[in-house]
Each structure stands twice: as structure tokens, then as C-alpha cells.
Amino acid sequence: MSVGSFFPGRGTLVEESFLKGKAEGEAEGKAEGKAEGKAEAILRVLVARGLAVSDDVARRVSSCGDAGLLDRWLDRAITAAAAEDLFVDDGRE
Secondary structure, eight states: OOOOOOOTTSOOHHHHHHHHHHHHHHHHHHHHHHHHHHHHHHHHHHHHTTOOOOHHHHHHHHHOOOHHHHHHHHHHHTTOSSGGGGGTTSSOO
């Protein structure tokens, strides 16, 4: 009869799998939080500049999880003539 150990630091396969999953979950959570923060910043810049932000623009920005794309949109938000100008040259209008 074998008895499993649930004490931390034993290096069991179960413990290693748990810790790996926990680390991956934390990294994913951080990435999602950063994306949400960037999306909020983009929308705030547009509003602060007095540009009208449609529900479609707000939804598209808020649902984006691509950090590189959000960075490009944030840069564009600083000089865009209209909120929709964020999406120019992104292959999808």
C-alpha cells in the first residue's frame, strides 16, 4: 500500500504539475490585466481629446488582447482625428 504525500517541497509529479499550472495561470492573468489597462488608457486618451467614441470602437478596443496592437492603437490615439482612425492599416476596418 502506497501513501501519497501532499507536503510542499517533495517534488512529486502532482506538486510540479500544480505549480506549473499555477504559474501559467498567474502569467495569463497578468497579461489580461495589462491588456485591460492599455485598452482603458486608449479610450481615456480619446475621450480626453474630445473625440467621440462609438460603442463599436469601445467594444473593439476593450476586447483586444494583443499587446502589440494595443500599443499601436495607444500611439495612434494621441494624434487620431477620429476614434475610428485607430484601426487604419490593421487589415480590418
